[in-house]
Amino acid sequence: VKHIRMISEGSRDTEDGSNDIRLIVYQDCERRGRQVLFDSKAIHKLDTSEPYTRPAPDVTMLGEMMFGSVSMSYKGSTLKIHHIRSPPQLMVSKVFSTRFGSSTSESTNTLQDSFESMSQTFPSHTSSIGCNDSVFPAHSNPVDMPSRGHSEDGDSGIARSASLSSLLATPLPSPGSSFSSGLSSSYQRRLLRSQATSLQHGPVPRWNTEEMFSLSDESCSSNPVMIQRKKIAISIIISLPEREEENHNFQEFFFSHFPLFESHMNKLKTAIERAMIVCRRIAESSQRVQVYLCRVMEALGEFRMTVWNLYMAPRISEPVWLSMISQSTERNLLCQRFLKEMSLLMEHGAKSQFLSALLTAVLTHHLAWVSTVMPSSMPPIKSACQKPASQTADLLAKSHPYNPLWAQLGDLYGALGSPVRVCRTVVVGRRRELVQRVLYVLSYFIRCSDLQEHVQPQEQMDNPASPCTSQTTDPTPEKPDPLKPTACVIGTSEKALNSDLGNAIPGTSVEQSHEILLTDTKSTSPSPSVESTAVRSEFTEMAQECFGEDSDSVGGGLEHILASQSPLLHRVQFHIGSPSETANDGQAGGLTGAGCGRGLDRKLHQRLLSDIRRNESSDSALGDSDDEETSAQELYVATEQNEYELPLPRQVQTNVNHFGRSLLGGYCPQYMPDFALHGISSDLRLKQCLMADLEHTVLHPALDEPVAEALCIVADTDRLSVQVVTSQKRVCEGGRLGRDVMVSNLVHTLITSVLQLYALNIASDFCVMHLEDRLQEVYFKSRSLAEYLRGQTRVPVKELGLALGIESSDIPLLAAVASTHSPYVAQILL
């Protein structure tokens, strides 16, 4: 009980007792119906004998949303996001099938029984009771979702998919082709992503599909029994700020950073699994519930804090690399400041080669710099010092769209080598200024692509999204000639597009309808995007203000800052729970009242379901679809002649809040697991959490692809040490976190000569160009190494020195760089 109180204080209960983020664990059992297994809102006064109060009145509705009105027979995990309008909330749910060990089936029942025995405080709350007034029964038969190519193999866990062999079998083009085409691994990654997520192949089960909710404390190998009709849903409900602007800001952040939120949700799920398993061992029922609640609350506290930190932590206001590539006019000033900071740092840690060691580690693991030095075959457009933008990547993005945010996240974590490793860097030190200097210098070497957002015109009239406005055209020819080949180029014939609309809609006045539409937009549409982007940067500034160098509150740690009523808190505070029950009830009432669409009888519903299945089993079940199998390729060609061709409406740029801006952290009050780079004053919490975080990263990578190893570079500015901690080796000598970094001679001479040039008063712009040239030399050396290793099985390190003049201290760096363009290198040098 004490424990819970402590955590809830840490997670800042708001005045009305509701929290920022609410957790609900729900069970949907075929026999017992739906049951709430946990609701943070229902945990009331922790120091009383009755920790659990009546469930909140909205849980029935929330249960419906989590599981759906018809449950699915699909066995993998399902992800859902709901937007609740009143009170404004976002709900993220993951629904899992359960898995039991053979000896311990039906294990949640123990917990359930315990709850039921405490019937006064925690009455069983099944949805069938709450849904009596619903026309639609909550428990109809599950919709059978046909399995396509879905292996039933119960024990195919993450362990298998993340195994090294499968990673090495990643379908990269042969090294020979990548060698000659000179395509960087960042290009390859993007192309493969586009192909892996293509609709054209239909749903292809991917690497992490069979995640289940495990109720067995035995290892997965013990032939687990699946109880198909029992599901567990874990839902996180985030209350959104009431103010439109704050609401908008938080949502933009939430959706663009969703992979990180999801990864933390997976961590929470694992903790809940463990809590259920552990509490089963406890015989006494009230104690069992206590232990369970305690553990889940602890995990929830962790989750709340992580999310809060992710949103609120200070960021590097001007990351060197991103600023240089986005503002070319400021280049000279940026170069000057960067070199000045770097030379100060070099002097500071001269004896221990601190900077050389740190940069060795960073260049070895945050590999996104490699593609930025690979020589282009294109002449520079503006000036010789400006690196050209990759035209191949640009073309790829247009013709084979992939998610640029995903690509950027991979860049920042350095996931460009083979096998795929992800890396973060944490700078520890009590001297704030020094740590910030290190962070600033590293923000030049930890690179990623820059993202820009294209903003659409907001007025409804001009927005191509509205079908019933001026965009409307009548391109259908009076006598259609389907055989006439058409060659319309998008965007060139916009005026021709806007053909006689007035004539097109007989009887109605176009102008009139426009007026109506326009006023409507003004009243209901969200704030214009242009404004919103400005707001984002404002937020960053606010965060800087709050956590900035001049803030006195920083010394007091996060809790202190949170307690102080900074203006930022008002802006982003997102209250949790539903303070106004009436509003929620109103919603539910509205649902049943307007439920005519759902008011179908069960028979019809059955028919629908079988319709689906019929369509699955034979593609020609619906009249309008073609009977013959058309491949996408054939289809592509075939469309030239048939359809009426319409020109595409035009798209009418700003900086967006992306990972490059959000994951390069500043000097933070506390260690955080998501940041590609951040600084902290003490490594206390780092030591507690790091190993678990790295293991979690391998199991549930936010990158949404299998990861072989997770690493963390820990640079200590007080002791001037640099260590690399890996998810693979747990034990380190002398209780140390990781192993020390061997300084690469290449890197050391590189920095030394750049800084000597700077000391000789050579223009800083030129020094930075020289730095890039020297990094390019490293890349060329890696090419020699890769070529030397081609076709070999094992090569002694000594031989490399003799044959290629490569020093042993440079081998880890060169091998890592080589693995980005020649994946086979890893196998030979492993």
Add this chain to the structure above:
Amino acid sequence: MNALVALCHFCELHGPRTLFCTEAVHPPSPSPPQPGPAIPGDRDREADREGEGLTMRANSSATQGADMCEGCRSLPASHPGFVSVDGETGIRYLSHQHPRQPQLFSVVRQACVRSLSCEVCPGREGPIFFGDEQHGFVFSHTFFIKDSLARGFQRWYSIVVVAMDRIYLINSWPFLLRHLRLTIQSLQNTALKVFDSEQCVCPQRAVRMNSAFSPAVFPHQRSGNAARSLTSLTQHPNLWASLHSSFSWLLKACGSRLTEKLLEGAPTEDTLVLIERQTEQEEEMSGWDGAEGGVSNPQPSQSESVQAKDFQFDDGRQEDILGPKFKSLRHLRQVLGASDFRQLAWHVLMGNQVIWRGADPGLIQSAFNVLKALLPVGCVRAVPYSPHYEEAYRCNFLGLSPDVPIPAHVSSSGPTLLNKMEVALSNENLSVEVVSLCLLCLKEEWMNKVKVLFKFSKVDGRGKEDTQKVLALLGATGPGEEDNVRLLKFWMTGLSKLYKSHLMTAVRVGERTLSQ
């Protein structure tokens, strides 16, 4: 975006139906796509059928026509559909009632049923995201459209965006929501006008109150209009063409909403010099064309023929040469012997003129071809085979037949780079490819030193003392220093014009800002 958009409707008679679907068809991939894992699935399907097989068979006997009504239909069966082509990328956006790609048919059907029959949205109008790895991921927005003849005076629709990339789709939530709302509001407002005018003419509430109520036939009672099409509800004859445009635009705009700026390294000096030469040559050619009106190609002057030969003097040409030839530097070294080769390479690196006499022009050219790999492209000026002597400032590689006289003034230890090159060349364990990459490394390394020296001595005009410091930090001092400096100075002549002019202007700009 790698997604499709579909408009779905919950028909009072037939349940959830896909009305209209816009898909993006991409041009062939730059490299062949990975074939996905085999999709057997038959076993699973059989298993899923168990228990509900009877119902299914009973239903499948129903004809297609009976399963469709006006409300379930968008384009008439005879309609060929719509297509828009993105000229820049070649992506085609296709709209039909159902997706044309067979593998997407069930995916869309699934999304449609889940959005209108399974998933619960509070208030019944609004956005939901749902999905799994097996069936794809769906952003769905449900909404009502006014219909004066429908039960409850409204009909229920949804627009679904289906994709396999879960994260991408979630990242796009705010964008999709913003724009789908516009689409939906526009449909709703148009339908509301129609509804209002219909109610004016014939208020349905009164009609219904007066007519006898019979639950069994209720939906069929007004069978003439029982399920009205969306076109009829909006009185918008080009509704589907417009929706096609909206949906196509949405797919394109969502895919290009975020753009990446991804940088590459600056091109090497070799690349720049090659490009510059090519441009010069093109300019000269076009100059000729202009002067002569493009009618005839006059005999190029001698200087141009030199240059033209320069260009032929390039990789890939070697195969054309008949007779004996040098295949690689190593081959040349084996033939000449280590010490002679070293002598030769030394002179090449120092920029001394190398004259090769012989009766076989092919053999000489092959020797030059392998030797030029030792130098930056900008330092190579070759006359592979000439009937007379050419001065050293014109060329550093000169091939002559044995009888051509050489002027008297012509007839007359090593740098660090040479020593390193020799190590690679003499190591028989290294393949030709590795040796050429080692050479590339060495050349780029020294070219970077050349750049610094150029900046320092030619651009900034520093004194001797400072220059000595720079040479030290570049690792050019020590044994062979004199040769190193000589090599660096020679190689400076190989820098691209672009690079040199950039450094010069940068300084001038700097001076100007200082003086202001």
